[in-house]
Amino acid sequence: MATSVNPTVRRRRLGAELRKLREARGMTAEEVATRLLVSQSKISRLENGRRSISQRDVRDLCQVYGVEDRRIVESLMTMARESRQRGWWHAFGDIPYSVYIGLEAEAASIRTYHSLVVPGLLQTRAYAEAVVSGTGPENTPQQVLKQVEVRMKRQDRIREAEPVRFWAVLDEAALRRVVGDPQTMREQLEHLVDLSMLPHLTVQVIPFSVGAHPGMTGAFSILEFQEANDSDVVYLEGVTSDLYLEREADVHLYTVMYEHLRAEALSPEQSRALIAQVAKEYSR
Template sequence: MLRQLRKDAGKERDDAAEWLEISQQTLSKIELGRQTIKAPHVRLLCQLYDVDAGTLDNLLRLAKEANQRGWWVAYRDTVPESFRRFVGHEADAAAIWDYQAEYVPGLLQTPAYVAAITRASRPNASDAEVNRSVSLRRERQERLDEGEPPQLRFYLNEAVIRRTVGGAEVMREQLEHLVAAGTADHIELRIVPFSAGAHAAMSASFIMMRFPDEPEPAFAYVENDRGAVYQEDPGDIDRYNLILSELDRVALSHVSSRSMIESAAESL
């Protein structure tokens, strides 16, 4: 709403940032919902944008609510804080690039596949914990299918479709789901084949996101067993953009990737 009010008032982002005495980057994060805004700043911006009292009251209420926890708080006992933050960003993204070396990306996983990898990675997990992991995946997928979904570009190491997870039936269902998901206009799915040999993304799986009104990705998200790292420095973004360009070079086309996935499913 603040972004639209600024545009309606004919103000540029640097005008608003200078008015608040903050950086344009900070203002961008506020307008994208990636950083909360305090009530005094809301009042100042409304003064700059010549906003009526009713709209101001509504914005102040929304600013207060923005500090409250998101829908994913229900899963705080299932996933770490770093990933709950990630899910919030995921819902706001305009484009997502996802390279996975070991398993199917979460947004494309079937319930049975989720259960299988959860039990493998957490052998002591209870049935209730496994079911909550499945529910979280499903809710993430449903929310990204609503309205205007982001552009999703997935790069999968060939090992992802060759490794049988949860048994032949579970894996066949998962591969068939990948084929079906790849028909959506907003999804591009590409396999990095074994024949590509060594490549730039071998060091780790990662996810990059770009938000509305931003020309470049905002960060690269890299997970590990103890949490995750958000790499946001310009040098980091340049590095991961280079990795993506190399993945584009060595990965199979969308059509050829679909054929390989279909062949892998038929072999089970």
């Protein structure tokens, strides 16, 4: 688990506490917004952790909710202060999916499904460069380099003393699609074989022979956290914006879907053999 303060997770935890206080008071987000002369969307963004929360916001909300216990107020103030700190990824400037990186940095386990590419945490540098360049043709060389460096830094999560528990299900297409060149693919798949032997990392492949399966609707990831108060999150990457699902019903739906994908995929041992076989084909 990450040891430094994670502003993304702090915002989520603080937002959840503020939502509990509002609900205990029996107030709607619209009523709170009216009291504070702000928009309802601001209250919603504060509660779902998508917006930075200032200590002034906390003070005003505590007054509306009638919170008189100074210990509670001070605890929320501390969380607000920590939520405005900068994570390691902020040193790279404006980068895509920064919210996801913050969640990934704190997750205890990640289950991910990809149909077209190898997941970022498992990519070699050459493969990552080819992916970033190919999916963002308008990126400058400097932007490509920055995004690749961030991706390499993210991979610390699978190398830490207490690494994230990572489970990846891939469609066979991710092995067959030539990203970069055959040598890049061979090195990537050999790297994937090596990683799949780590005790905290599992890789399964859904072969073409399975035919249609639930994952054909698109890639997704399910992140779970150590703290009981941190709800699981389903992450769906978009072109212009990403989607984060936290409702219990949504998480359950994707969890069931993931179990179907794992059941239809080859076993980890069979998957490793297939990946090694395809890597040899690229060698030829």
